[in-house]
Amino acid sequence: MTRSNRMFELIQILRAAPAPVRAEDLAAQLEVSKRTIYRDIAALQAMRTPVEGEAGIGYMLRKGYDLPPLNFDEEEIEALHVGLAMLMRTGDGALQQAAARVGRKICDVHASAEWLQVAPYGAPLDNPEEGCVSKAILRQAVRSSQKLHLAYVNGAGERSERFLRPLALIYHTDCTLLAAWCELRGGFRHFRTERMMSAELLDCSFAAEADVLRKLWQEQESNTYVYKA
Template sequence: MTRSNRLFELIQILRAAATPMRAEDLAAQLEVSKRTIYRDIAALQAMRTPVEGEAGIGYMLRKGYDLPPLNFDEEEIEALHVGLAMLMRTGDGALQQAAARVGRKICDVHASAEWLQVAPYGAPLDDPDNGCVSKAILRQAVRSAQKLRLVYVNEAEEQSERILRPLALIYHVDCTLLAAWCELRHGFRHFRTDRMLAADLQDDHFVEEAPLLRKLWQEQERDTFVYNL
């Protein structure tokens, strides 16, 4: 979680709290250290966010403080509800949790659209405890233009190890594909996440090459995938 996202989540937690929140409880919810919470509280106070309290007692957000309302019309709210629900089909556990948080924030300022239902059937849920590669790691690799070491099994049950330059994730109904430049094959390849045995982030980045590689991949696959709405 980036620092800006963490500060936003910290505001949301304090906003919903009925009593002062201790630093250790905030740290547990955000999965950071108490020292990080103290720094974040100080940063929010420096930005004139009305956080009150002190170490050993707890922190609260002064009543009356709120974030700007989300201005969506009825059909936009319905589109968001369906779109967030369809994330259940991706099998991406981290995105599903993020979608649930977004949904709760929308419902805080808009009427619910629970009458719009989406069947959850789709790609299997990624579960690192059962040997599945986390899609959150793959998204991180694409986002940060960071090389990835992949252990992969193809359709013929042949196992290989390769270094990839991840470029995109493509969510199908029944599976998810990672698009990447494969240094072993010297070309663009697509890898099913359900055939990945391991994926480890490497120290090497390819930030400068990423935009050109992604553009070349998009040109090559322009008749296959939708990139933007």
């Protein structure tokens, strides 16, 4: 989570809190250290965000402070509810948590649309405690154009070690695919996430060539995977 996103989440937590929230509780919710919370609070106060309180007591947001409302019509709100609910099908735990946070923010300023229901059945959840590779790591690799070291087992049960330049994550109803330039094969390949044994982000960027590779992949797969709005 970037610092700007974390500070936005910090404001949202304080907005919803009925009483002062301790730094250690904020740190636990945002998965950072208390020192980071202290720095973020100081930064918010420097930007004249009305955060009150102090270390050892807790922090709260002065009443009356709010963010600009989201301006969506009824069908746009319903589309958001359905779209967010369908993230349950991706098996991407981090995206599901993010969708829940977005849903709460929308409900803060708009009427609920809980009568729109989406069946959650889809790709298996990426639970790292059960040995699954986190889709959040894969998304980070694509977003930051970082090379990835992947241990993979194909459909025939053959294991291989791959060095990839990840380009896109493709969510199907029952599985998720990582599209990448595979250095072993010297070409574009697609890897099912449930067959990944491990994935390690490497300190090696391919940002200079990422856009060109992604464009070539899109041209190659334009009739299969590439969504055009």
